[in-house]
Amino acid sequence: MNRRRLLSGASAAGATAVAAPSFANAPRPRTYGEAVKVTWRPLDPSGGTPEIVRAGTLAANSHNTQPWRFIVSDKQIVIGPDFSRRCPAVDPDDHHLFASLGCAVENMVQAAAALGFDAEARVDVTNPDRVGIALDRRPPARNELTDAITQRQCTRDAFDGRALSAEHLSALGKAGTADGVECLLVTERPRMDAMLDYVNQGNTIQMRDEAFMRELIHWIRFNDAMAIKHLDGLAARSSGNPSLPAWLARRLLPFVMTESGENDKYAKHVRSSAGIAVFSTRQNDKLGWIAAGRAYQRFALRATALGIRQAFLNQPAEVASLRPQIAAYLGIADRRPDLIVRFGRGPMLPPSLRRPIEAVIDKS
Ligand SMILES: Cc1cc2nc3c(=O)[nH]c(=O)nc-3n(C[C@H](O)[C@H](O)[C@H](O)COP(=O)(O)O)c2cc1C
Structure with missing residues:
Protein backbone atom coordinates (compact mmCIF):
# COMPACT_ATOMS: atom_id res chain seq x y z
CA MET A 1 0.00 0.00 0.00
CA GLN A 153 -14.96 12.46 24.81
CA CYS A 154 -13.64 9.18 26.20
CA THR A 155 -16.30 8.38 28.78
CA ARG A 156 -14.70 6.40 31.64
CA ASP A 157 -17.96 5.34 33.25
CA ALA A 158 -20.41 2.43 33.09
CA PHE A 159 -22.83 2.46 30.15
CA ASP A 160 -26.50 1.35 30.16
CA GLY A 161 -26.00 -2.29 29.10
CA ARG A 162 -28.32 -2.07 26.08
CA ALA A 163 -27.38 -3.54 22.70
CA LEU A 164 -27.01 -1.27 19.66
CA SER A 165 -29.04 -1.68 16.48
CA ALA A 166 -27.48 -3.49 13.51
CA GLU A 167 -27.63 -0.18 11.65
CA HIS A 168 -25.57 1.64 14.30
CA LEU A 169 -23.07 -1.22 14.57
CA SER A 170 -22.62 -1.12 10.83
CA ALA A 171 -22.09 2.68 10.88
CA LEU A 172 -19.43 2.31 13.61
CA GLY A 173 -17.67 -0.54 11.81
CA LYS A 174 -17.60 1.44 8.58
CA ALA A 175 -16.24 4.58 10.27
CA GLY A 176 -13.47 2.57 11.98
CA THR A 177 -12.32 0.75 8.84
CA ALA A 178 -9.72 2.46 6.64
CA ASP A 179 -6.74 1.68 4.43
CA GLY A 180 -4.93 -1.11 6.24
CA VAL A 181 -6.93 -0.76 9.47
CA GLU A 182 -9.48 -3.38 10.44
CA CYS A 183 -12.17 -2.56 13.00
CA LEU A 184 -13.46 -5.76 14.56
CA LEU A 185 -16.65 -5.39 16.62
CA VAL A 186 -17.14 -7.93 19.41
CA THR A 187 -20.69 -7.93 20.76
CA GLU A 188 -21.23 -11.53 21.95
CA ARG A 189 -21.17 -11.68 25.77
CA PRO A 190 -18.91 -14.77 26.12
CA ARG A 191 -16.29 -13.16 23.85
CA MET A 192 -16.58 -9.85 25.71
CA ASP A 193 -16.05 -11.74 28.97
CA ALA A 194 -12.96 -13.42 27.52
CA MET A 195 -11.63 -9.99 26.53
CA LEU A 196 -12.37 -8.70 30.02
CA ASP A 197 -10.15 -11.44 31.33
CA TYR A 198 -7.27 -10.14 29.18
CA VAL A 199 -8.01 -6.55 30.33
CA ASN A 200 -7.82 -7.64 33.96
CA GLN A 201 -4.59 -9.59 33.38
CA GLY A 202 -3.12 -6.48 31.73
CA ASN A 203 -4.33 -4.19 34.49
CA THR A 204 -2.81 -6.46 37.16
CA ILE A 205 0.56 -6.54 35.36
CA GLN A 206 0.54 -2.74 34.91
CA MET A 207 -0.47 -1.98 38.51
CA ARG A 208 2.41 -4.16 39.78
CA ASP A 209 4.85 -2.18 37.59
CA GLU A 210 6.30 0.71 39.60
CA ALA A 211 7.42 2.65 36.52
CA PHE A 212 3.95 2.38 34.98
CA MET A 213 2.29 3.62 38.19
CA ARG A 214 4.81 6.46 38.64
CA GLU A 215 4.20 7.64 35.09
CA LEU A 216 0.42 7.37 35.40
CA ILE A 217 0.39 9.35 38.67
CA HIS A 218 2.64 12.00 37.08
CA TRP A 219 -0.13 12.69 34.55
CA ILE A 220 -3.07 12.66 37.00
CA ARG A 221 -4.47 16.13 37.79
CA PHE A 222 -5.96 15.49 41.22
CA ASN A 223 -7.98 18.70 41.49
CA ASP A 224 -9.44 21.51 39.42
CA ALA A 225 -6.65 23.99 40.20
CA MET A 226 -4.03 21.48 39.05
CA ALA A 227 -5.99 20.69 35.88
CA ILE A 228 -6.42 24.40 35.04
CA LYS A 229 -2.75 25.10 35.74
CA HIS A 230 -1.45 22.37 33.41
CA LEU A 231 -4.33 22.17 30.87
CA ASP A 232 -3.21 18.60 30.12
CA GLY A 233 -3.15 15.22 31.84
CA LEU A 234 -5.88 13.10 33.37
CA ALA A 235 -8.25 15.35 35.32
CA ALA A 236 -9.88 13.61 38.29
CA ARG A 237 -13.30 14.84 37.19
CA SER A 238 -12.95 13.33 33.70
CA SER A 239 -12.52 9.92 35.31
CA GLY A 240 -15.57 10.39 37.52
CA ASN A 241 -13.50 11.11 40.65
CA PRO A 242 -13.81 14.01 43.11
CA SER A 243 -11.44 16.99 43.00
CA LEU A 244 -9.16 16.64 46.10
CA PRO A 245 -6.05 18.41 47.41
CA ALA A 246 -3.08 16.67 45.75
CA TRP A 247 -1.41 15.75 49.09
CA LEU A 248 -4.60 14.04 50.28
CA ALA A 249 -5.30 12.31 46.94
CA ARG A 250 -1.72 10.95 46.83
CA ARG A 251 -2.13 9.49 50.34
CA LEU A 252 -5.53 7.98 49.53
CA LEU A 253 -4.50 6.54 46.15
CA PRO A 254 -3.05 3.22 47.41
CA PHE A 255 -6.31 2.57 49.29
CA VAL A 256 -8.80 3.62 46.59
CA MET A 257 -6.88 2.49 43.48
CA THR A 258 -6.28 -1.19 44.14
CA GLU A 259 -5.83 -4.09 41.71
CA SER A 260 -9.10 -5.70 42.70
CA GLY A 261 -10.98 -2.37 42.78
CA GLU A 262 -9.76 -1.49 39.28
CA ASN A 263 -10.50 -5.00 37.95
CA ASP A 264 -14.05 -4.80 39.39
CA LYS A 265 -14.48 -1.41 37.73
CA TYR A 266 -13.41 -2.82 34.35
CA ALA A 267 -15.84 -5.74 34.81
CA LYS A 268 -18.64 -3.20 35.35
CA HIS A 269 -17.49 -1.18 32.36
CA VAL A 270 -17.35 -4.18 30.00
CA ARG A 271 -20.60 -5.75 31.21
CA SER A 272 -22.48 -2.45 30.77
CA SER A 273 -21.12 -1.93 27.25
CA ALA A 274 -22.85 -2.87 24.01
CA GLY A 275 -19.60 -4.10 22.51
CA ILE A 276 -15.85 -3.79 22.15
CA ALA A 277 -14.07 -2.53 19.02
CA VAL A 278 -10.54 -3.73 18.22
CA PHE A 279 -8.51 -1.69 15.73
CA SER A 280 -5.68 -3.66 14.18
CA THR A 281 -3.10 -3.17 11.44
CA ARG A 282 -0.74 -5.37 9.51
CA GLN A 283 1.71 -2.46 9.11
CA ASN A 284 3.34 -2.38 12.56
CA ASP A 285 5.22 0.92 12.19
CA LYS A 286 4.60 4.66 12.59
CA LEU A 287 2.49 4.80 9.43
CA GLY A 288 0.32 1.93 10.60
CA TRP A 289 -0.03 3.46 14.08
CA ILE A 290 -1.03 6.85 12.65
CA ALA A 291 -3.56 5.10 10.39
CA ALA A 292 -4.98 3.23 13.41
CA GLY A 293 -5.34 6.53 15.31
CA ARG A 294 -7.15 8.11 12.37
CA ALA A 295 -9.55 5.17 12.08
CA TYR A 296 -10.25 5.19 15.82
CA GLN A 297 -10.89 8.95 15.86
CA ARG A 298 -13.32 8.66 12.92
CA PHE A 299 -15.09 5.83 14.80
CA ALA A 300 -15.28 8.04 17.92
CA LEU A 301 -16.68 10.98 15.95
CA ARG A 302 -19.30 8.77 14.28
CA ALA A 303 -20.21 7.29 17.69
CA THR A 304 -20.56 10.81 19.14
CA ALA A 305 -22.79 11.88 16.25
CA LEU A 306 -25.03 8.89 17.02
CA GLY A 307 -25.13 9.64 20.77
CA ILE A 308 -22.97 6.57 21.50
CA ARG A 309 -20.18 6.80 24.11
CA GLN A 310 -16.84 5.04 23.95
CA ALA A 311 -13.70 4.59 26.06
CA PHE A 312 -10.43 2.68 25.81
CA LEU A 313 -9.60 -0.71 27.36
CA ASN A 314 -6.06 -0.88 26.00
CA GLN A 315 -4.32 -2.97 28.66
CA PRO A 316 -3.98 -6.14 26.52
CA ALA A 317 -2.67 -4.03 23.62
CA GLU A 318 -0.15 -2.26 25.89
CA VAL A 319 1.34 -5.26 27.70
CA ALA A 320 3.65 -6.83 25.10
CA SER A 321 3.22 -10.40 26.38
CA LEU A 322 -0.60 -10.19 26.14
CA ARG A 323 -0.73 -8.63 22.65
CA PRO A 324 -0.14 -11.88 20.69
CA GLN A 325 -2.48 -13.76 23.03
CA ILE A 326 -5.46 -11.48 22.48
CA ALA A 327 -4.67 -11.29 18.75
CA ALA A 328 -4.72 -15.11 18.55
CA TYR A 329 -7.96 -15.24 20.56
CA LEU A 330 -9.59 -12.78 18.16
CA GLY A 331 -8.29 -14.60 15.06
CA ILE A 332 -6.08 -11.67 13.98
CA ALA A 333 -2.71 -13.23 14.81
CA ASP A 334 -1.13 -11.71 11.67
CA ARG A 335 -2.01 -8.17 12.83
CA ARG A 336 -1.09 -5.89 15.76
CA PRO A 337 -4.08 -5.15 18.00
CA ASP A 338 -3.49 -1.38 18.16
CA LEU A 339 -6.41 0.00 20.12
CA ILE A 340 -9.25 -1.59 22.12
CA VAL A 341 -12.38 0.44 22.81
CA ARG A 342 -15.70 -0.35 24.49
CA PHE A 343 -18.88 1.41 23.41
CA GLY A 344 -22.50 1.85 24.46
CA ARG A 345 -24.95 4.45 25.64
CA GLY A 346 -24.78 6.47 28.83
CA PRO A 347 -24.34 9.96 30.27
CA MET A 348 -21.22 12.02 29.61
CA LEU A 349 -18.59 12.91 32.24
CA PRO A 350 -16.92 16.33 32.58
CA PRO A 351 -14.62 16.72 29.54
CA SER A 352 -10.83 16.90 29.74
CA LEU A 353 -8.85 20.12 29.07
CA ARG A 354 -6.37 21.15 26.37
CA ARG A 355 -3.48 23.61 26.13
CA PRO A 356 -4.12 26.60 23.83
CA ILE A 357 -2.89 26.37 20.25
CA GLU A 358 -0.25 29.03 20.97
CA ALA A 359 1.48 26.48 23.22
CA VAL A 360 1.77 23.88 20.44
CA ILE A 361 2.44 25.90 17.27
CA ASP A 362 6.08 26.38 16.17
CA LYS A 363 7.36 29.01 13.79
CA SER A 364 8.06 27.49 10.36
C1 LIG B 1 -3.48 5.96 21.65
C2 LIG B 1 -4.37 6.21 22.85
C3 LIG B 1 -4.34 5.35 23.93
C4 LIG B 1 -5.19 5.57 25.02
N1 LIG B 1 -5.21 4.66 26.06
C5 LIG B 1 -6.11 4.79 27.04
C6 LIG B 1 -6.24 3.79 28.05
O1 LIG B 1 -5.56 2.77 28.02
N2 LIG B 1 -7.15 3.98 29.04
C7 LIG B 1 -7.96 5.09 29.06
O2 LIG B 1 -8.78 5.20 29.97
N3 LIG B 1 -7.86 6.05 28.12
C8 LIG B 1 -6.97 5.92 27.11
N4 LIG B 1 -6.90 6.88 26.13
C9 LIG B 1 -7.78 8.03 26.19
C10 LIG B 1 -7.06 9.28 26.65
O3 LIG B 1 -6.71 9.17 28.01
C11 LIG B 1 -7.97 10.49 26.38
O4 LIG B 1 -8.12 10.62 25.00
C12 LIG B 1 -7.38 11.76 26.97
O5 LIG B 1 -7.34 11.71 28.37
C13 LIG B 1 -8.20 12.99 26.57
O6 LIG B 1 -9.53 12.83 26.95
P1 LIG B 1 -10.73 12.91 25.90
O7 LIG B 1 -10.44 11.91 24.81
O8 LIG B 1 -11.96 12.54 26.69
O9 LIG B 1 -10.78 14.30 25.38
C14 LIG B 1 -6.06 6.69 25.03
C15 LIG B 1 -6.07 7.55 23.94
C16 LIG B 1 -5.26 7.31 22.84
C17 LIG B 1 -5.33 8.21 21.63
Whole structure:
Protein backbone atom coordinates (compact mmCIF):
# COMPACT_ATOMS: atom_id res chain seq x y z
CA MET A 1 0.00 0.00 0.00
CA ASN A 2 1.40 3.38 -0.79
CA ARG A 3 2.11 5.85 2.00
CA ARG A 4 0.13 8.63 0.44
CA ARG A 5 -2.95 6.48 0.17
CA LEU A 6 -2.60 5.22 3.72
CA LEU A 7 -2.83 8.71 5.12
CA SER A 8 -5.05 10.43 2.61
CA GLY A 9 -8.39 11.71 3.84
CA ALA A 10 -11.65 13.43 3.06
CA SER A 11 -12.38 17.12 3.39
CA ALA A 12 -13.90 20.60 2.57
CA ALA A 13 -14.11 24.52 1.99
CA GLY A 14 -12.67 28.73 1.92
CA ALA A 15 -12.20 30.72 5.09
CA THR A 16 -10.22 33.59 6.49
CA ALA A 17 -7.46 33.07 9.02
CA VAL A 18 -8.74 34.71 12.20
CA ALA A 19 -7.06 34.02 15.53
CA ALA A 20 -9.51 32.04 17.63
CA PRO A 21 -10.06 33.11 21.25
CA SER A 22 -8.10 30.94 23.65
CA PHE A 23 -6.54 30.86 27.10
CA ALA A 24 -3.47 32.56 25.67
CA ASN A 25 -5.23 35.86 24.99
CA ALA A 26 -7.92 35.66 27.68
CA PRO A 27 -7.72 35.56 31.47
CA ARG A 28 -7.06 32.07 32.88
CA PRO A 29 -10.40 30.40 33.69
CA ARG A 30 -11.25 30.39 37.40
CA THR A 31 -13.32 27.22 37.43
CA TYR A 32 -13.12 23.85 35.71
CA GLY A 33 -16.47 24.62 34.05
CA GLU A 34 -15.09 27.84 32.54
CA ALA A 35 -12.01 26.00 31.25
CA VAL A 36 -14.23 23.34 29.65
CA LYS A 37 -16.32 26.04 27.93
CA VAL A 38 -13.26 27.65 26.37
CA THR A 39 -11.63 24.34 25.39
CA TRP A 40 -14.71 22.78 23.81
CA ARG A 41 -16.38 25.85 22.29
CA PRO A 42 -17.89 25.12 18.85
CA LEU A 43 -15.57 25.53 15.86
CA ASP A 44 -15.65 29.07 14.49
CA PRO A 45 -16.52 28.69 10.77
CA SER A 46 -14.44 31.81 9.99
CA GLY A 47 -11.50 30.67 12.15
CA GLY A 48 -9.28 29.43 9.28
CA THR A 49 -6.12 27.43 9.90
CA PRO A 50 -5.86 28.21 13.66
CA GLU A 51 -9.26 26.57 14.14
CA ILE A 52 -8.10 23.50 12.18
CA VAL A 53 -5.15 23.22 14.58
CA ARG A 54 -7.49 23.64 17.56
CA ALA A 55 -9.65 20.81 16.19
CA GLY A 56 -6.48 18.68 16.06
CA THR A 57 -5.73 19.39 19.72
CA LEU A 58 -9.24 18.24 20.71
CA ALA A 59 -8.47 14.70 19.55
CA ALA A 60 -8.10 11.73 21.88
CA ASN A 61 -4.49 11.25 22.96
CA SER A 62 -2.71 8.93 25.33
CA HIS A 63 -2.79 10.15 29.00
CA ASN A 64 -3.84 13.55 27.53
CA THR A 65 -0.15 14.39 27.18
CA GLN A 66 -0.97 16.23 23.93
CA PRO A 67 2.29 14.95 22.36
CA TRP A 68 2.18 17.15 19.26
CA ARG A 69 3.71 20.21 17.63
CA PHE A 70 2.25 22.06 14.63
CA ILE A 71 3.71 24.26 11.90
CA VAL A 72 1.12 26.35 10.11
CA SER A 73 1.37 28.05 6.72
CA ASP A 74 -1.26 29.28 4.27
CA LYS A 75 -1.50 26.06 2.31
CA GLN A 76 -0.39 23.45 4.80
CA ILE A 77 -0.41 22.37 8.43
CA VAL A 78 2.36 19.99 9.52
CA ILE A 79 1.95 17.93 12.69
CA GLY A 80 4.85 16.12 14.33
CA PRO A 81 5.68 14.44 17.65
CA ASP A 82 6.64 16.24 20.87
CA PHE A 83 8.99 13.62 22.29
CA SER A 84 9.30 15.58 25.54
CA ARG A 85 5.80 14.23 26.24
CA ARG A 86 6.59 10.55 25.67
CA CYS A 87 5.34 7.95 28.13
CA PRO A 88 8.11 5.35 28.06
CA ALA A 89 6.55 3.06 30.67
CA VAL A 90 3.13 2.54 29.06
CA ASP A 91 4.31 3.28 25.52
CA PRO A 92 7.97 2.19 25.10
CA ASP A 93 7.85 2.09 21.26
CA ASP A 94 5.87 5.37 20.91
CA HIS A 95 2.95 3.46 19.36
CA HIS A 96 0.37 5.46 21.34
CA LEU A 97 2.22 8.71 20.65
CA PHE A 98 1.93 8.21 16.88
CA ALA A 99 -1.64 6.87 17.19
CA SER A 100 -2.44 10.13 19.04
CA LEU A 101 -0.98 12.10 16.12
CA GLY A 102 -3.26 10.07 13.85
CA CYS A 103 -6.27 11.04 15.99
CA ALA A 104 -5.34 14.72 15.62
CA VAL A 105 -4.83 14.34 11.84
CA GLU A 106 -8.32 12.89 11.47
CA ASN A 107 -9.89 15.72 13.49
CA MET A 108 -8.05 18.29 11.36
CA VAL A 109 -9.09 16.68 8.07
CA GLN A 110 -12.73 16.54 9.22
CA ALA A 111 -12.65 20.11 10.61
CA ALA A 112 -11.14 21.46 7.40
CA ALA A 113 -14.35 20.59 5.58
CA ALA A 114 -16.46 22.80 7.82
CA LEU A 115 -13.88 25.59 7.81
CA GLY A 116 -13.68 25.88 4.04
CA PHE A 117 -10.77 23.69 2.95
CA ASP A 118 -10.16 20.54 1.02
CA ALA A 119 -7.60 18.67 3.10
CA GLU A 120 -5.28 15.85 2.15
CA ALA A 121 -3.00 14.29 4.74
CA ARG A 122 0.32 12.79 3.68
CA VAL A 123 3.59 11.84 5.32
CA ASP A 124 6.36 14.45 5.05
CA VAL A 125 8.96 12.75 2.82
CA THR A 126 11.80 14.75 4.40
CA ASN A 127 10.77 13.58 7.87
CA PRO A 128 8.52 10.51 8.13
CA ASP A 129 7.66 11.40 11.75
CA ARG A 130 5.56 14.24 10.40
CA VAL A 131 2.26 14.40 8.56
CA GLY A 132 1.49 17.33 6.28
CA ILE A 133 -2.10 18.35 5.70
CA ALA A 134 -2.34 20.15 2.37
CA LEU A 135 -5.17 22.69 2.31
CA ASP A 136 -7.11 24.00 -0.68
CA ARG A 137 -9.92 26.49 -0.36
CA ARG A 138 -13.44 25.45 -1.29
CA PRO A 139 -16.95 26.29 0.01
CA PRO A 140 -17.47 25.26 3.65
CA ALA A 141 -19.42 22.03 4.13
CA ARG A 142 -20.44 21.14 7.69
CA ASN A 143 -21.21 17.54 8.41
CA GLU A 144 -22.11 15.43 11.43
CA LEU A 145 -18.51 14.44 12.05
CA THR A 146 -17.24 18.03 12.20
CA ASP A 147 -19.99 18.89 14.68
CA ALA A 148 -18.91 15.91 16.80
CA ILE A 149 -15.30 17.17 17.14
CA THR A 150 -16.23 19.53 20.01
CA GLN A 151 -18.62 17.01 21.65
CA ARG A 152 -16.52 13.82 21.64
CA GLN A 153 -14.96 12.46 24.81
CA CYS A 154 -13.64 9.18 26.20
CA THR A 155 -16.30 8.38 28.78
CA ARG A 156 -14.70 6.40 31.64
CA ASP A 157 -17.96 5.34 33.25
CA ALA A 158 -20.41 2.43 33.09
CA PHE A 159 -22.83 2.46 30.15
CA ASP A 160 -26.50 1.35 30.16
CA GLY A 161 -26.00 -2.29 29.10
CA ARG A 162 -28.32 -2.07 26.08
CA ALA A 163 -27.38 -3.54 22.70
CA LEU A 164 -27.01 -1.27 19.66
CA SER A 165 -29.04 -1.68 16.48
CA ALA A 166 -27.48 -3.49 13.51
CA GLU A 167 -27.63 -0.18 11.65
CA HIS A 168 -25.57 1.64 14.30
CA LEU A 169 -23.07 -1.22 14.57
CA SER A 170 -22.62 -1.12 10.83
CA ALA A 171 -22.09 2.68 10.88
CA LEU A 172 -19.43 2.31 13.61
CA GLY A 173 -17.67 -0.54 11.81
CA LYS A 174 -17.60 1.44 8.58
CA ALA A 175 -16.24 4.58 10.27
CA GLY A 176 -13.47 2.57 11.98
CA THR A 177 -12.32 0.75 8.84
CA ALA A 178 -9.72 2.46 6.64
CA ASP A 179 -6.74 1.68 4.43
CA GLY A 180 -4.93 -1.11 6.24
CA VAL A 181 -6.93 -0.76 9.47
CA GLU A 182 -9.48 -3.38 10.44
CA CYS A 183 -12.17 -2.56 13.00
CA LEU A 184 -13.46 -5.76 14.56
CA LEU A 185 -16.65 -5.39 16.62
CA VAL A 186 -17.14 -7.93 19.41
CA THR A 187 -20.69 -7.93 20.76
CA GLU A 188 -21.23 -11.53 21.95
CA ARG A 189 -21.17 -11.68 25.77
CA PRO A 190 -18.91 -14.77 26.12
CA ARG A 191 -16.29 -13.16 23.85
CA MET A 192 -16.58 -9.85 25.71
CA ASP A 193 -16.05 -11.74 28.97
CA ALA A 194 -12.96 -13.42 27.52
CA MET A 195 -11.63 -9.99 26.53
CA LEU A 196 -12.37 -8.70 30.02
CA ASP A 197 -10.15 -11.44 31.33
CA TYR A 198 -7.27 -10.14 29.18
CA VAL A 199 -8.01 -6.55 30.33
CA ASN A 200 -7.82 -7.64 33.96
CA GLN A 201 -4.59 -9.59 33.38
CA GLY A 202 -3.12 -6.48 31.73
CA ASN A 203 -4.33 -4.19 34.49
CA THR A 204 -2.81 -6.46 37.16
CA ILE A 205 0.56 -6.54 35.36
CA GLN A 206 0.54 -2.74 34.91
CA MET A 207 -0.47 -1.98 38.51
CA ARG A 208 2.41 -4.16 39.78
CA ASP A 209 4.85 -2.18 37.59
CA GLU A 210 6.30 0.71 39.60
CA ALA A 211 7.42 2.65 36.52
CA PHE A 212 3.95 2.38 34.98
CA MET A 213 2.29 3.62 38.19
CA ARG A 214 4.81 6.46 38.64
CA GLU A 215 4.20 7.64 35.09
CA LEU A 216 0.42 7.37 35.40
CA ILE A 217 0.39 9.35 38.67
CA HIS A 218 2.64 12.00 37.08
CA TRP A 219 -0.13 12.69 34.55
CA ILE A 220 -3.07 12.66 37.00
CA ARG A 221 -4.47 16.13 37.79
CA PHE A 222 -5.96 15.49 41.22
CA ASN A 223 -7.98 18.70 41.49
CA ASP A 224 -9.44 21.51 39.42
CA ALA A 225 -6.65 23.99 40.20
CA MET A 226 -4.03 21.48 39.05
CA ALA A 227 -5.99 20.69 35.88
CA ILE A 228 -6.42 24.40 35.04
CA LYS A 229 -2.75 25.10 35.74
CA HIS A 230 -1.45 22.37 33.41
CA LEU A 231 -4.33 22.17 30.87
CA ASP A 232 -3.21 18.60 30.12
CA GLY A 233 -3.15 15.22 31.84
CA LEU A 234 -5.88 13.10 33.37
CA ALA A 235 -8.25 15.35 35.32
CA ALA A 236 -9.88 13.61 38.29
CA ARG A 237 -13.30 14.84 37.19
CA SER A 238 -12.95 13.33 33.70
CA SER A 239 -12.52 9.92 35.31
CA GLY A 240 -15.57 10.39 37.52
CA ASN A 241 -13.50 11.11 40.65
CA PRO A 242 -13.81 14.01 43.11
CA SER A 243 -11.44 16.99 43.00
CA LEU A 244 -9.16 16.64 46.10
CA PRO A 245 -6.05 18.41 47.41
CA ALA A 246 -3.08 16.67 45.75
CA TRP A 247 -1.41 15.75 49.09
CA LEU A 248 -4.60 14.04 50.28
CA ALA A 249 -5.30 12.31 46.94
CA ARG A 250 -1.72 10.95 46.83
CA ARG A 251 -2.13 9.49 50.34
CA LEU A 252 -5.53 7.98 49.53
CA LEU A 253 -4.50 6.54 46.15
CA PRO A 254 -3.05 3.22 47.41
CA PHE A 255 -6.31 2.57 49.29
CA VAL A 256 -8.80 3.62 46.59
CA MET A 257 -6.88 2.49 43.48
CA THR A 258 -6.28 -1.19 44.14
CA GLU A 259 -5.83 -4.09 41.71
CA SER A 260 -9.10 -5.70 42.70
CA GLY A 261 -10.98 -2.37 42.78
CA GLU A 262 -9.76 -1.49 39.28
CA ASN A 263 -10.50 -5.00 37.95
CA ASP A 264 -14.05 -4.80 39.39
CA LYS A 265 -14.48 -1.41 37.73
CA TYR A 266 -13.41 -2.82 34.35
CA ALA A 267 -15.84 -5.74 34.81
CA LYS A 268 -18.64 -3.20 35.35
CA HIS A 269 -17.49 -1.18 32.36
CA VAL A 270 -17.35 -4.18 30.00
CA ARG A 271 -20.60 -5.75 31.21
CA SER A 272 -22.48 -2.45 30.77
CA SER A 273 -21.12 -1.93 27.25
CA ALA A 274 -22.85 -2.87 24.01
CA GLY A 275 -19.60 -4.10 22.51
CA ILE A 276 -15.85 -3.79 22.15
CA ALA A 277 -14.07 -2.53 19.02
CA VAL A 278 -10.54 -3.73 18.22
CA PHE A 279 -8.51 -1.69 15.73
CA SER A 280 -5.68 -3.66 14.18
CA THR A 281 -3.10 -3.17 11.44
CA ARG A 282 -0.74 -5.37 9.51
CA GLN A 283 1.71 -2.46 9.11
CA ASN A 284 3.34 -2.38 12.56
CA ASP A 285 5.22 0.92 12.19
CA LYS A 286 4.60 4.66 12.59
CA LEU A 287 2.49 4.80 9.43
CA GLY A 288 0.32 1.93 10.60
CA TRP A 289 -0.03 3.46 14.08
CA ILE A 290 -1.03 6.85 12.65
CA ALA A 291 -3.56 5.10 10.39
CA ALA A 292 -4.98 3.23 13.41
CA GLY A 293 -5.34 6.53 15.31
CA ARG A 294 -7.15 8.11 12.37
CA ALA A 295 -9.55 5.17 12.08
CA TYR A 296 -10.25 5.19 15.82
CA GLN A 297 -10.89 8.95 15.86
CA ARG A 298 -13.32 8.66 12.92
CA PHE A 299 -15.09 5.83 14.80
CA ALA A 300 -15.28 8.04 17.92
CA LEU A 301 -16.68 10.98 15.95
CA ARG A 302 -19.30 8.77 14.28
CA ALA A 303 -20.21 7.29 17.69
CA THR A 304 -20.56 10.81 19.14
CA ALA A 305 -22.79 11.88 16.25
CA LEU A 306 -25.03 8.89 17.02
CA GLY A 307 -25.13 9.64 20.77
CA ILE A 308 -22.97 6.57 21.50
CA ARG A 309 -20.18 6.80 24.11
CA GLN A 310 -16.84 5.04 23.95
CA ALA A 311 -13.70 4.59 26.06
CA PHE A 312 -10.43 2.68 25.81
CA LEU A 313 -9.60 -0.71 27.36
CA ASN A 314 -6.06 -0.88 26.00
CA GLN A 315 -4.32 -2.97 28.66
CA PRO A 316 -3.98 -6.14 26.52
CA ALA A 317 -2.67 -4.03 23.62
CA GLU A 318 -0.15 -2.26 25.89
CA VAL A 319 1.34 -5.26 27.70
CA ALA A 320 3.65 -6.83 25.10
CA SER A 321 3.22 -10.40 26.38
CA LEU A 322 -0.60 -10.19 26.14
CA ARG A 323 -0.73 -8.63 22.65
CA PRO A 324 -0.14 -11.88 20.69
CA GLN A 325 -2.48 -13.76 23.03
CA ILE A 326 -5.46 -11.48 22.48
CA ALA A 327 -4.67 -11.29 18.75
CA ALA A 328 -4.72 -15.11 18.55
CA TYR A 329 -7.96 -15.24 20.56
CA LEU A 330 -9.59 -12.78 18.16
CA GLY A 331 -8.29 -14.60 15.06
CA ILE A 332 -6.08 -11.67 13.98
CA ALA A 333 -2.71 -13.23 14.81
CA ASP A 334 -1.13 -11.71 11.67
CA ARG A 335 -2.01 -8.17 12.83
CA ARG A 336 -1.09 -5.89 15.76
CA PRO A 337 -4.08 -5.15 18.00
CA ASP A 338 -3.49 -1.38 18.16
CA LEU A 339 -6.41 0.00 20.12
CA ILE A 340 -9.25 -1.59 22.12
CA VAL A 341 -12.38 0.44 22.81
CA ARG A 342 -15.70 -0.35 24.49
CA PHE A 343 -18.88 1.41 23.41
CA GLY A 344 -22.50 1.85 24.46
CA ARG A 345 -24.95 4.45 25.64
CA GLY A 346 -24.78 6.47 28.83
CA PRO A 347 -24.34 9.96 30.27
CA MET A 348 -21.22 12.02 29.61
CA LEU A 349 -18.59 12.91 32.24
CA PRO A 350 -16.92 16.33 32.58
CA PRO A 351 -14.62 16.72 29.54
CA SER A 352 -10.83 16.90 29.74
CA LEU A 353 -8.85 20.12 29.07
CA ARG A 354 -6.37 21.15 26.37
CA ARG A 355 -3.48 23.61 26.13
CA PRO A 356 -4.12 26.60 23.83
CA ILE A 357 -2.89 26.37 20.25
CA GLU A 358 -0.25 29.03 20.97
CA ALA A 359 1.48 26.48 23.22
CA VAL A 360 1.77 23.88 20.44
CA ILE A 361 2.44 25.90 17.27
CA ASP A 362 6.08 26.38 16.17
CA LYS A 363 7.36 29.01 13.79
CA SER A 364 8.06 27.49 10.36
C1 LIG B 1 -3.48 5.96 21.65
C2 LIG B 1 -4.37 6.21 22.85
C3 LIG B 1 -4.34 5.35 23.93
C4 LIG B 1 -5.19 5.57 25.02
N1 LIG B 1 -5.21 4.66 26.06
C5 LIG B 1 -6.11 4.79 27.04
C6 LIG B 1 -6.24 3.79 28.05
O1 LIG B 1 -5.56 2.77 28.02
N2 LIG B 1 -7.15 3.98 29.04
C7 LIG B 1 -7.96 5.09 29.06
O2 LIG B 1 -8.78 5.20 29.97
N3 LIG B 1 -7.86 6.05 28.12
C8 LIG B 1 -6.97 5.92 27.11
N4 LIG B 1 -6.90 6.88 26.13
C9 LIG B 1 -7.78 8.03 26.19
C10 LIG B 1 -7.06 9.28 26.65
O3 LIG B 1 -6.71 9.17 28.01
C11 LIG B 1 -7.97 10.49 26.38
O4 LIG B 1 -8.12 10.62 25.00
C12 LIG B 1 -7.38 11.76 26.97
O5 LIG B 1 -7.34 11.71 28.37
C13 LIG B 1 -8.20 12.99 26.57
O6 LIG B 1 -9.53 12.83 26.95
P1 LIG B 1 -10.73 12.91 25.90
O7 LIG B 1 -10.44 11.91 24.81
O8 LIG B 1 -11.96 12.54 26.69
O9 LIG B 1 -10.78 14.30 25.38
C14 LIG B 1 -6.06 6.69 25.03
C15 LIG B 1 -6.07 7.55 23.94
C16 LIG B 1 -5.26 7.31 22.84
C17 LIG B 1 -5.33 8.21 21.63
